[in-house]
Amino acid sequence: MAEEPDYEALDPNAGFAVNMLAGALAGISEHAVMYPVDSIKTRMQVFSSSPSAVYSGIGNAFKRISATEGMRALWKGVGSVALGAGPAHAIHFGTLEAVKDLAGGNEAGNQYLATSLAGASATIAADAFMNPFDVIKQRMQLHKSEFRSVFQCARMIYRNEGFSAFYISYPTTLAISIPFNAVQFSVYEHIKRFLNPTGEYSPGTHIAAGAIAGAVAGAVTTPLDVAKTMLQTRGSATDPEIRNVRGISDAMRIIWKREGLKGFGRGLTPRVLTIMPSTALCWLSYEFFKAAIRSD
Incomplete structure (x- = not known):
């Protein structure tokens, strides 16, 4: 029987095509698993005057x-x-992977600047x-x-609001x-090395490091995520002030005026709960597919 490849001994510079294919498979896996929780997060972040569209928590929203609307609504x-x-x-x-290699991130030691x-x-x-795609997703949620x-x-957004509606939230995104990915990637790399200093094959390490890194990054960036949701869903709002919001500063001003600091924490729990398993699965899938593709 052929000897199994030494997983962690694989050349980290697997090649651009391999990294892209591994990333694509990892991304689809990540988003599909936690989509219903992401739908709840979107609804909790939306400022609505309709009592039927206001949710007090994940359990309340799910119920x-x-x-x-039925369970199918969570998958729209x-x-x-x-x-x-x-x-x-x-x-x-x-x-x-390309930038990490060019910046020296694959060299020995903790390459903080390169990984960030x-x-x-x-x-x-x-x-x-x-x-x-994210704008379309949130409008449907x-x-x-x-x-x-x-x-x-997509057709209706373009017809009613123009092409700019798909990118009004891009600066906020x-x-x-x-910061989310810089924090996530750096925390992941450092926790992975801490938990698995020998570099041996350890899927549990990728899961734990990915979950912790995602939770930290997700919690820190939740206030901006609330503002992004307002921008991406403004075209479906009935509130004139929200419908005419023009950018991140405008959105944050409205959030502060209406709910203060509390408003910036909208959807924090489902966001973290979505991100933790998603990033854990994403990193696990990425590392797995990267190794599997190279071993073929």
Whole structure:
């Protein structure tokens, strides 16, 4: 029987195509598993004047949505993620590994600057591709959303609000994603090395390091995520002030005026709960597919 490859001994520079394919498979796996919780997070972050669209917690939201709209409502918009997540994660991980290598992140020791730069660069590229898909996803996740398909939603947003509607939240997305991924990637690398200093094959290490890194990054960036949700769903709002919100500073001003600090914590629990297993699965899948593809 052929000897199994030494997983951690694989050359970290697996090649751009391998990294992109591994990232695509990891991204689809990540988003599909936790999509219903992400739907609840979106609804909890939306400022609505309708009592039926206000949720006090994850349990309350899950119970009310399943009772009044059915379980299928929690999966509305998942097609947008399926279309965008694979290519976006392929771009993310391909850029991540390329920049990490160029910046010296694969050298011995803790390369803090190189790993942070790699995470930030990967985010700029991936979010440019994914932002329109995220706008479509959140519009379909809303309470009583009138959209029945990804393509119908995209057409109506473009017709009613123009192309800029798909990118009005892009600066905010970057304001979230650059620190999120820089923190996540750095924390992941350092925890992985701490938990597994020998570099032996250890899927548990990838799961634990990914979950902790995602939780830390997700909690820190939740206030900006609330502002992003307001920007991405403004076209479906009935509140004139929210419908006319123009950017991140405008959104944060409205949040502060209406709810103060409490408003910036909207959706914190489902966001962290979504991110922890998602990032754990994402890193586990990425490391697995990367090794599997290279061993073929």
